[in-house]
Amino acid sequence: xxxxxxxxxxxxxxxxSEIREPAGATRIGVELGRAGINLSPxxxxxxxxxxxxxxxxxxxxxxxxxxxxxxxxxELAHANIVERVGFIDARVxxxxxxxxxxxxxxxxxxxxxxAVILKRELSRSLAQMEPVFEKDLGMGGLLALAYxxxxxxxxxxxxxxxxxxxxxxxxxNGILVRHGIPVVSxxxxxxxxxxxxxxxxxxxxxxxxxxxxxxxxxxAARMTKVREAARTGEGIIGASFREVxxxxxxxxxxxxxxxxxxxxxxxxxxxxxxxxxxxxPVPDGRTGVITTAGLNPVAxxxxxxxxxxxxxxxxxxxxxxxxxxxxxxxxxxxx
Amino acid sequence: xxxxxxxxxxxxxxxxSEIREPAGATRIGVELGRAGINLSPxxxxxxxxxxxxxxxxxxxxxxxxxxxxxxxxxELAHANIVERVGFIDARVxxxxxxxxxxxxxxxxxxxxxxAVILKRELSRSLAQMEPVFEKDLGMGGLLALAYxxxxxxxxxxxxxxxxxxxxxxxxxNGILVRHGIPVVSxxxxxxxxxxxxxxxxxxxxxxxxxxxxxxxxxxAARMTKVREAARTGEGIIGASFREVxxxxxxxxxxxxxxxxxxxxxxxxxxxxxxxxxxxxPVPDGRTGVITTAGLNPVAxxxxxxxxxxxxxxxxxxxxxxxxxxxxxxxxxxxx
DNA sequence: GCATGATTAGGCAACCTTGCCGTAATATTT
DNA sequence: AAATATTACGGCAAGGTTGCCTAATCATGC
Numbered sequence: 258x259x260x261x262x263x264x265x266x267x268x269x270x271x272x273x274s275e276i277r278e279p280a281g282a283t284r285i286g287v288e289l290g291r292a293g294i295n296l297s298p299x300x301x302x303x304x305x306x307x308x309x310x311x312x313x314x315x316x317x318x319x320x321x322x323x324x325x326x327x328x329x330x331x332e333l334a335h336a337n338i339v340e341r342v343g344f345i346d347a348r349v350x351x352x353x354x355x356x357x358x359x360x361x362x363x364x365x366x367x368x369x370x371x372a373v374i375l376k377r378e379l380s381r382s383l384a385q386m387e388p389v390f391e392k393d394l395g396m397g398g399l400l401a402l403a404y405x406x407x408x409x410x411x412x413x414x415x416x417x418x419x420x421x422x423x424x425x426x427x428x429x430n431g432i433l434v435r436h437g438i439p440v441v442s443x444x445x446x447x448x449x450x451x452x453x454x455x456x457x458x459x460x461x462x463x464x465x466x467x468x469x470x471x472x473x474x475x476x477a478a479r480m481t482k483v484r485e486a487a488r489t490g491e492g493i494i495g496a497s498f499r500e501v502x503x504x505x506x507x508x509x510x511x512x513x514x515x516x517x518x519x520x521x522x523x524x525x526x527x528x529x530x531x532x533x534x535x536x537x538p539v540p541d542g543r544t545g546v547i548t549t550a551g552l553n554p555v556a557x558x559x560x561x562x563x564x565x566x567x568x569x570x571x572x573x574x575x576x577x578x579x580x581x582x583x584x585x586x587x588x589x590x591x592x
Numbered sequence: 593x594x595x596x597x598x599x600x601x602x603x604x605x606x607x608x609s610e611i612r613e614p615a616g617a618t619r620i621g622v623e624l625g626r627a628g629i630n631l632s633p634x635x636x637x638x639x640x641x642x643x644x645x646x647x648x649x650x651x652x653x654x655x656x657x658x659x660x661x662x663x664x665x666x667e668l669a670h671a672n673i674v675e676r677v678g679f680i681d682a683r684v685x686x687x688x689x690x691x692x693x694x695x696x697x698x699x700x701x702x703x704x705x706x707a708v709i710l711k712r713e714l715s716r717s718l719a720q721m722e723p724v725f726e727k728d729l730g731m732g733g734l735l736a737l738a739y740x741x742x743x744x745x746x747x748x749x750x751x752x753x754x755x756x757x758x759x760x761x762x763x764x765n766g767i768l769v770r771h772g773i774p775v776v777s778x779x780x781x782x783x784x785x786x787x788x789x790x791x792x793x794x795x796x797x798x799x800x801x802x803x804x805x806x807x808x809x810x811x812a813a814r815m816t817k818v819r820e821a822a823r824t825g826e827g828i829i830g831a832s833f834r835e836v837x838x839x840x841x842x843x844x845x846x847x848x849x850x851x852x853x854x855x856x857x858x859x860x861x862x863x864x865x866x867x868x869x870x871x872x873p874v875p876d877g878r879t880g881v882i883t884t885a886g887l888n889p890v891a892x893x894x895x896x897x898x899x900x901x902x903x904x905x906x907x908x909x910x911x912x913x914x915x916x917x918x919x920x921x922x923x924x925x926x927x
Numbered sequence: 928g929c930a931t932g933a934t935t936a937g938g939c940a941a942c943c944t945t946g947c948c949g950t951a952a953t954a955t956t957t
Numbered sequence: 958a959a960a961t962a963t964t965a966c967g968g969c970a971a972g973g974t975t976g977c978c979t980a981a982t983c984a985t986g987c
Contacts, residue, residue, distance in 0.1 A: 262972070262973065265973085281934070281935050281936080282935075282936080283934080283935080296974080296975095297974070297975055297976085298935090298975095299937090299974075299975050299976070299977095300973075300974050300975065302935085302936065302937070303937090303973080303974075303975085304973090305936090306936085306937075316935095316936080318935085318981090318982065318983080319934085319935050319936050319937095319980085319981050319982050319983090320933090320934065320935060320936095320981085320982045320983045320984090321934095321935085321982090321983090322934090322935065322936090344796075444801075446803075459803075460803045460804045461679075461801075461802065461803045461804075462797060462801060462802040462803070462804060462809075463798065463800075463801025463802065465798075465801060466779075466796075466797060466798025466800060466801030466802065467796065467797040467798065467801070467802070468781075468794075468795045468796045468797070469795045469796075469797060469809075469810075469815075473813075474797075474804075474809045474810075474813055475804075475809075477812070477813035477814070477815075478808075478809055478812035478813045479812070479899075480804075480812075564814075596943090597942070597943065600943085616964070616965050616966085617965075617966080618964080618965080631944080631945095632944070632945055632946085633945095633965090634944075634945050634946070634947095634967095635943075635944050635945060637965085637966065637967070638943080638944075638945085638967090639943095640966090641966085641967075651965095651966080653951095653952065653953080653965085654950090654951055654952050654953085654964080654965050654966050654967095655951085655952050655953045655954085655963085655964060655965060655966095656952095656953090656964095656965085657964090657965065657966090658965095
């Protein structure tokens with residue numbers, strides 16, 4: 258990406274001003290990556306030196322890196338940066354960065370999706386969702402219900418309705434990132450499965466190029482066949498495609514085991530380094546990872562006819578608020 | 593885009609092998625652009641000379657350009673190019689290139705979208721669609737119906753159903769391209785309108801990064817407010833965002849007038865060179881163009897409750913098959 | 928207090944990208 | 958047929974991008 262220089266430099270200034278502490282080229286490079294600007298650390302250093310010469314940045318020490326100078330802030334204020342229109346990838350990274358679930362404490366925040374159904378539909382709805390959890394086609398095995406007047410993130414449940422919260426698969430990003438594994442969320446899509454195994458993606462939308470969550474779109478458009486998938490092992494479910502560094506492959510597998518222990522397992526497949534996974538090519542040095550959509554159980558509901566308002570990547574929520582799906586279902590049957 | 597060199601060169605070879613005639617750097621650059629690889633003519637020449645040196649291409653004459661050599665074909669066969677997964681932008685360009693409507697003859701093929709409704713719903717459906725055509729929120733004013741057993745592209749109308757064909761806004765691309773104006777289809781989205789004028793895009797999906805037509809997704813997910821838009825002038829309609837060279841701005845305006853004369857007017861707004869249009873930034877040297885979705889009338893139907901199978905970018909169809917919407921509606925009322 | 932390891936910076940070199948401009952071959956017009 | 962216009966090529970130069978490698982600096986552990 259030959260990022261017309263000046264552009265790269267303002268981006269660097271911006272990062273530096275947001276970090277608020279000295280940073281080196283590596284760190285800055287990572288932050289730039291979040292904004293969709295991919296530059297090697299060396300290139301960042303190249304530009305940093307020019308910024309130094311212009312007096313816009315200052316070298317603190319060859320250990321700490323640089324900070325933005327007063328002149329740099331000035332410059333940044335003048336350079337009117339056209340803000341991006343709010344594409345989903347930004348939100349994904351933001352939420353993944355904010356969540357703070359920890360295995361050690363088995364506590365913290367995770368990212369959730371929400372849906373709202375009518376109170377009188379609850380029994381039928383849980384029955385629809387059960388097989389999806391049973392066959393592990395959702396994101397882990399947790400579920401939360403919210404009653405009228407309660408809130409799920411910024412959503413308040415209206416009278417006669419029930420809020421359903423599922424764990425969003427972006428929670429996986431959050432966990433990986435917290436363990437030092439950078440994750441790129443590439444596509445949301447529809448995954449064909451056969452014998453409960455992934456076969457190929459039939460539709461894809463790139464996170465980078467959409468303001469609407471792809472999974473939300475696919476489910477709202479009723480393009481899934483989650484019920485059938487849960488019943489027969491063949492069908493079409495929501496899934497997303499991520500990329501991790503090839504050398505982090507083992508670490509990801511290990512973390513996945515721990516996630517499963519916390520009922521947060523949602524990794525459906527991990528590819529080989531630089532090998533296409535389910536038809537999706539992977540750049541050199543990276544490995545593809547497929548995660549199942551947290552909304553899959555809700556997709557099953559949608560398929561059964563109801564029109565359900567749903568929101569993926571809704572907000573952060575406390576891990577403690579979620580319960581194993583079996584418990585939720587059992588509890589409801591009793592009460 | 594620092595296209596790792598070798599990659600650029602194989603891409604050039606591929607273009608050259610598909611063109612089947614001598615071509616210069618400019619021509620090759622345009623073709624590369626279609627594949628999402630943007631290189632300046634000069635850069636293409638740079639690589640061409642290297643290909644010459646490797647004996648993979650051959651200079652015919654400094655007027656005609658180059659051809660691929662036998663060795664070049666060999667090389668190309670070895671370089672296994674991972675084919676892209678079938679993103680929409682490719683289909684857009686393909687269809688735009690294939691259609692051959694001509695103003696002079698007022699005949700030829702155009703690109704259509706299809707939808708299928710129940711026969712008994714026809715009357716109500718036409719009534720729903722009328723205001724949308726009336727207020728010019730669709731793509732032009734043409735419409736075609738197909739009865740059971742007839743076909744629309746590869747779609748055969750089932751018993752008791754009626755097929756509805758509308759003109760796809762990609763037809764505009766086709767017309768512009770045929771008049772030498774290269775068009776880039778950037779986003780499909782939802783456009784907020786006020787007072788029948790475009791205000792801003794509320795959702796966007798990049799054509800380059802999706803396998804599902806964005807408009808199809810938005811309409812199927814019932815995110816439009818076309819009925820309201822037609823009734824009150826305020827609402828949310830399907831629209832797409834295109835880019836044309838800044839210096840073609842006048843030519844586009846002129847062509848739009850002719851399109852309107854052929855009932856194919858669908859350009860909703862043309863921006864200023866390099867100026868953001870409805871919140872979307874435009875690269876230097878280009879101008880933004882907003883076109884209304886051909887499916888907007890069908891979106892109005894969908895909003896009214898029915899669940900309508902629809903397909904955008906369905907196929908080519910003869911211009912003669914379409915009739916002015918007023919005629920279609922009148923004819924149906926009589927019969 | 929000193930060795931070790933991690934992190935950062937920057938020199939060097941190779942290569943990619945591109946604007947500008949002059950030259951050459953061919954089409955088109957007069 | 959000659960003049961003009963068009964189109965393509967490639968030299969030149971400036972600048973972006975990046976891998977490789979070495980030096981400086983700081984935290985940490987012995």
